[in-house]
Amino acid sequence: xxxxxxxxxxxTQLTKVVIxxxxxxxxxxxxxxxxxxxxxIPGAYYLDLEKDLSSAVETHGGRHPLPDIETFSKKLSxxxxxxxxxxxxxxxxxxxYAARAWWLLRYCGHQQVLILDGGFNGWAAAGGAIDRRExxxxxxxxxxxxxxxxxxxxxxxxQAGPAFTLIDSREAKxxxxxxxxxxxIAxxIPGALNYCWQDATTEQGFIKPETxxxxxxxxxxxxxxxxxxxxxxxxxxxxxxxxxxxxxxAKLYPGSWSDWCSYLSQTDKQ
Numbered sequence: 001x002x003x004x005x006x007x008x009x010x011x012t013q014l015t016k017v018v019i020x021x022x023x024x025x026x027x028x029x030x031x032x033x034x035x036x037x038x039x040x041i042p043g044a045y046y047l048d049l050e051k052d053l054s055s056a057v058e059t060h061g062g063r064h065p066l067p068d069i070e071t072f073s074k075k076l077s078x079x080x081x082x083x084x085x086x087x088x089x090x091x092x093x094x095x096x097y098a099a100r101a102w103w104l105l106r107y108c109g110h111q112q113v114l115i116l117d118g119g120f121n122g123w124a125a126a127g128g129a130i131d132r133r134e135x136x137x138x139x140x141x142x143x144x145x146x147x148x149x150x151x152x153x154x155x156x157x158x159q160a161g162p163a164f165t166l167i168d169s170r171e172a173k174x175x176x177x178x179x180x181x182x183x184x185i186a187x188x189i190p191g192a193l194n195y196c197w198q199d200a201t202t203e204q205g206f207i208k209p210e211t212x213x214x215x216x217x218x219x220x221x222x223x224x225x226x227x228x229x230x231x232x233x234x235x236x237x238x239x240x241x242x243x244x245x246x247x248x249x250a251k252l253y254p255g256s257w258s259d260w261c262s263y264l265s266q267t268d269k270q
Contacts, residue, residue, distance in 0.1 A: 062255035063232035080138030090116035109145030166192035226250035
């Protein structure tokens with residue numbers, strides 16, 4: 001299945017799809033919504049990573065726990081989403097947040113989801129229209145059918161041991177524990193392999209072709225029990241997308257390193 005739509009294709013489909021702007025910045029958490037208000041693709045609704053695509057942070061569970069499904073469903077319904085809707089999601093961060101929305105929608109049982117290749121910047125560069133008006137609420141009837149077997153938690157990983165192949169999607173320095181700009185403890189889950197999520201796209205935010213994606217995973221010996229994580233279950237979704245492009249299925253550890261390290265003391269080293 002094609003998971004992407006180009007700016008040129010979207011120009012002809014604006015009135016036929018439901019669009020969500022997913023721009024966000026972890027270091028400036030209001031920037032995405034400010035950018036949305038400044039200008040967005042016509043008809044697009046805004047999904048905030050922490051208000052809409054995540055639930056409240058607790059002691060454990062990571063920095064971006066999965067959202068309450070009932071609340072998320074109401075948000076989608078207010079944008080007019082129903083079982084027949086084709087949804088387009090975009091951001092300006094090499095698909096980091098759009099892929100989270102893409103994965104989450106499919107986790108909720110909705111398969112007709114496309115990511116705008118090149119994101120908002122690609123849209124603007126292609127001469128796409130930009131609007132400041134926020135669309136009105138609608139009366140959709142989105143009903144989630146959660147794919148519970150798509151996720152694992154810390155206990156699952158501990159119990160499975162080497163049966164799981166863990167993929168750490170963060171940058172190499174964070175994986176190696178040389179730096180950690182967000183979480184309180186640096187390192188990685190023992191045994192995890194490092195495949196940086198940014199290698200799936202170009203610097204301009206366009207997805208690399210299937211042949212390039214397939215080459216990334218050539219050295220994976222065990223492809224049957226893959227679990228992907230990152231810092232908080234967000235950019236890991238880009239790697240899940242890249243794996244799916246290569247015909248490989250993987251589960252998500254939503255809590256990711258931020259959940260895992262919440263059980264460690266400051267003196268623990270991974």
